Amino acid sequence: MIGVLTAKLRLFIRKPWLFLMVSILSVVFAMLISSVNKQTIVVPVYSALPESEVKEIIRSLEQYNLFSFKRMKKEEVEKLVGEGKAEAGVELKKDDFRIIVASNTPNSYLVQQTVQKVYAKALQSKSIIDQVKEKQGESSAKQVAKSLAEAKNDPVFTVETKHFRADETVIINSKMQSIFGSVLFFVIYTIAYNVFNILMEKRNGIWDRMILSPVKKWEMYTGNLIYSFATGYIQVALIFAVFHFVFDVDFSDKFWFVLVLLIPYVLAIVAISIFIVGIVNNEQQFHAVLPLVSVSMAMLGGAYWPLEIVSSDALLLLSKFVPVTYGMDLLKGAVVYGYSFSDLLYPMSILFLMAVVFMGLGINIMERKRA
Known part of the structure; x- marks a missing residue:
């Protein structure tokens, strides 16, 4: 078995192109989909105020995470709004602002409310300082201003806002959906083509020659399967590591x-690849069956779109027989819903x-064909 693994490793070092190509495709595909799903609305602003004051106002505006200012x-702001490329623009003044719109839209109202909140808070602080200055003098006003600034940067307490939701509430995270779906889909090809080498080696008589050696048949199977599992698992782990450590994708502290x-999912894909290799008779059949099976599993399993938006009972029933379904359940359950290990035992057991x-x-099937 060690000899088989060593030979596979040397072959991988000589021809790592499939592994690298599928890994790069997974990253690019996930990034493209997540960028399409990202719906950040850019709001152009202009002001005659100093740069430092404008930056402070914009920093306060973007704390609401609604728009990018x-x-x-x-002239650029008026042109963008006039051509309909921006729903609203904002002129920032010292104690006031002006909204520039071509037509009233829900987003333009939301922009106005967001800017109004920031200015209301700023005017409230200014009013407090002015009152203290009027009643207690300049030194007291400076002390109050300093205290307000410290409280803003380092508050005594924080308020955490949460939304009430029932246990059945659906949470759709577009970024994680695209990452998980693309990775679970593309790794099927890496694993399947590694398992396919078993069929090619048998047809080329390599297994017949190896059987005459001290290597036993179960060792040959085990070596090939361990290699297929290892390459698939390393690929998925490597892609997730790239997203986590390079692109700073938040896995909710559960990386x-x-x-x-991922272990039960990769095992299930290795097993299904063995089954596919067992039922096909030649390379042409394998190349025809694999895309059909992989794409079908990805569509039914929720790799392309969340199963939460599927209303067809027939499709939902078919998804129960697809490993991608349970792979997505595991990943989204841990990262999006925050499930514990015990909560995820059911999809893990199905995959095993x-x-x-x-x-x-x-x-x-492969042994029967050989006989």
């Missing part, structure tokens, strides 16, 4: 937990069951 020249949850069943069927 970008400073431009007055290492996610890597553990699929791994055992399909692996047994696939190896049995």
